[in-house]
Amino acid sequence: MIAYQLSIFAENKSGKLAQITGVLAKEKINIRATTIATADTFGIINLIVDDPKSAEAVLSQAGMTVHLREVLAVLIPDTPGGLDNLMQLLYQEGININNAYGFVLESSKKAVFVVDVDQMQKTEKLLEQKGFKTLDVQSLSAM
Amino acid sequence: MYWEKNLETIKRAKLEDLQLGRLKDTIGRTKKSYYYGRVFKEKKLGLGSVRKLKDIQKFPFTTKDDLREHWPYGFIAVPKDELVRMHSSSGTTGRATVVFHTINDIAVWTNLLARCMYMAGMRRSDVFQNMMTYGLFTGGLGFHYGAEKIGALIIPAGAGNSKRQIQLMRDFETTAVHVIPSYALHLSTVFEELKLDPREDTKVKIAFLGAEPHTEKMRKKIEEIYGYKAFNSYGLSEMNGPGVAFECPEQNGMHIWEDSFLVEIIDPKTLQPVPDGEEGELVMTSLQREGMPLIRYRTKDLTRIIPEPCPCGRTHRRIERIKGRTDDMLILKGVNIFPMQIEKKLMEISGVGTNFLIILDREGFNDLMTVKVEVDRKYFSGEMKQMETLRKKIVEELKSEILITPKIDLVEPDSIPKGEGKAVRVIDNRKD
Numbered sequence: 001m002i003a004y005q006l007s008i009f010a011e012n013k014s015g016k017l018a019q020i021t022g023v024l025a026k027e028k029i030n031i032r033a034t035t036i037a038t039a040d041t042f043g044i045i046n047l048i049v050d051d052p053k054s055a056e057a058v059l060s061q062a063g064m065t066v067h068l069r070e071v072l073a074v075l076i077p078d079t080p081g082g083l084d085n086l087m088q089l090l091y092q093e094g095i096n097i098n099n100a101y102g103f104v105l106e107s108s109k110k111a112v113f114v115v116d117v118d119q120m121q122k123t124e125k126l127l128e129q130k131g132f133k134t135l136d137v138q139s140l141s142a143m
Numbered sequence: 144m145y146w147e148k149n150l151e152t153i154k155r156a157k158l159e160d161l162q163l164g165r166l167k168d169t170i171g172r173t174k175k176s177y178y179y180g181r182v183f184k185e186k187k188l189g190l191g192s193v194r195k196l197k198d199i200q201k202f203p204f205t206t207k208d209d210l211r212e213h214w215p216y217g218f219i220a221v222p223k224d225e226l227v228r229m230h231s232s233s234g235t236t237g238r239a240t241v242v243f244h245t246i247n248d249i250a251v252w253t254n255l256l257a258r259c260m261y262m263a264g265m266r267r268s269d270v271f272q273n274m275m276t277y278g279l280f281t282g283g284l285g286f287h288y289g290a291e292k293i294g295a296l297i298i299p300a301g302a303g304n305s306k307r308q309i310q311l312m313r314d315f316e317t318t319a320v321h322v323i324p325s326y327a328l329h330l331s332t333v334f335e336e337l338k339l340d341p342r343e344d345t346k347v348k349i350a351f352l353g354a355e356p357h358t359e360k361m362r363k364k365i366e367e368i369y370g371y372k373a374f375n376s377y378g379l380s381e382m383n384g385p386g387v388a389f390e391c392p393e394q395n396g397m398h399i400w401e402d403s404f405l406v407e408i409i410d411p412k413t414l415q416p417v418p419d420g421e422e423g424e425l426v427m428t429s430l431q432r433e434g435m436p437l438i439r440y441r442t443k444d445l446t447r448i449i450p451e452p453c454p455c456g457r458t459h460r461r462i463e464r465i466k467g468r469t470d471d472m473l474i475l476k477g478v479n480i481f482p483m484q485i486e487k488k489l490m491e492i493s494g495v496g497t498n499f500l501i502i503l504d505r506e507g508f509n510d511l512m513t514v515k516v517e518v519d520r521k522y523f524s525g526e527m528k529q530m531e532t533l534r535k536k537i538v539e540e541l542k543s544e545i546l547i548t549p550k551i552d553l554v555e556p557d558s559i560p561k562g563e564g565k566a567v568r569v570i571d572n573r574k575d
Contacts, residue, residue: 005525007523007524007525007526009518009523009530009553009555010555011554011555011558037527039527039530039531039534040552041552041553041554042530042552042553042554044525044526044527044530046525061336063336063557064555065518065520065523065555065556067523067524067525068525069524069525069526098526098528099527
């Protein structure tokens with residue numbers, strides 16, 4: 001299953017995140033996870049939200065540069081070695097990760113690891129075969 | 144096809160006769176002004192000094208500084224009662240200069256603009272939206288009068304208020320616009336915001352681009368976004384304003400109206416005339432002006448005469464699009480750079496948006512150039528790698544053009560402040 005991550009291009013200056021969270025809060029959109037990649041004067045803010053399509057629309061309307069990006073949200077156990085199983089598998093299959101981050105769903109039980117990889121279809125199929133559960137937009141927002 | 148066939152296709156020899164007669168009249172008139180009266184006396188110049196067109200070279204140049212020093216009335220060649228209008232330059236480079244017109248001056252200027260717009264294809268059936276500032280600036284009123292003379296329906300929209308511009312364009316089915324090129328690009332982002340496609344959702348087929356030198360790449364970009372033909376226009380308030388030189392349907396150089404202006408190109412260093420085809424500073428003498436005639440006015444604009452005849456049949460020579468202004472030139476680490484060179488390169492790179500800003504700083508004895516470049520909204524895919532590649536590509540491309548390694552800051556679309564007039568391209572923070 002494919003999930004969507006919102007990527008926002010922003011200058012590296014104060015108030016930028018507040019502007020984004022302000023717009024999302026007003027639209028009652030829930031943020032599940034965030035990461036920021038910074039390169040000197042600009043950055044890319046990545047968000048997993050419960051309603052990515054509406055979030056994209058309202059942020060664009062607010063004049064921001066937004067892109068909806070396909071990612072895989074993989075369900076893993078929140079236990080020692082939980083992430084390692086997934087990483088070893090991707091490594092063995094020669095899949096390169098461009099960006100990744102995780103968040104806990106239920107402490108000591110369930111976590112989600114979001115990966116942005118080159119070969120999306122292949123990875124998705126592989127994870128399915130090996131018994132990993134990937135979450136789509138609906139199941140992400142239901143949590 | 145021609146507004147005034149006889150004048151536009153006049154034989155060169157006849158044109159030169161006309162010019163010589165008008166030059167003599169001009170010399171006769173100018174000596175009545177305070178400034179030229181004194182200069183002619185001092186240099187022993189007068190009507191007798193002009194027997195052929197080349198004799199113009201005996202006369203001294205007039206510069207913007209001369210205009211400023213004899214501000215406001217030192218160049219007036221008629222009694223003040225005869226003046227009906229004043230215009231003022233944008234003051235891009237220091238104190239604004241003022242130009243005065245008689246009723247005849249306005250009529251001649253209006254006719255030149257009608258000639259330009261007709262040449263580009265505008266007719267009385269057109270709906271013309273004038274998106275320029277009305278007021279002291281010559282661009283708004285100048286085009287307004289020209290369009291009225293043709294008989295088009297004019298929407299005097301003025302500058303700014305982008306959403307209203309688009310609304311007017313759609314409500315009244317505008318077919319021709321007059322717009323500053325950087326504003327045309329800015330406006331395209333507003334179309335995007337409104338989820339409108341200017342190619343589908345408007346009926347504009349002709350655009351007059353004016354008030355700002357721009358590159359061929361920028362014209363192409365604008366034509367592509369809007370699906371209209373964009374014509375380059377040249378003018379300066381000291382020579383009326385717009386309507387000095389204009390592109391014909393060939394879109395290859397601008398015909399400079401030689402029945403109204405005597406044209407020279409000089410080497411800005413030696414001040415000697417250069418042969419046709421060579422680049423230099425454009426120098427002009429007004430041939431029909433009464434209120435404030437000017438002799439050998441140094442425009443500071445760099446261009447060249449295109450010597451070949453134009454297939455359109457007009458005999459007035461063409462000038463190439465303005466390469467830059469002699470006073471726009473930046474000197475960085477001893478290298479001469481024109482902002483237009485940077486614009487040209489940037490427009491070639493996919494991923495670059497509509498606007499940029501050059502910032503110069505000095506650290507110790509070192510000059511630093513930073514270029515803020517807006518990113519194209521459609522190009523962004525959420526990948527850091529992609530943005531880094533774009534940044535590096537811009538650095539490399541600019542380095543190959545200007546031989547200096549600039550620092551490139553990628554910024555969000557539409558984040559560089561955009562005024563209503565000429566775009567600010569350079570901020571120089573270096574303190575001498």
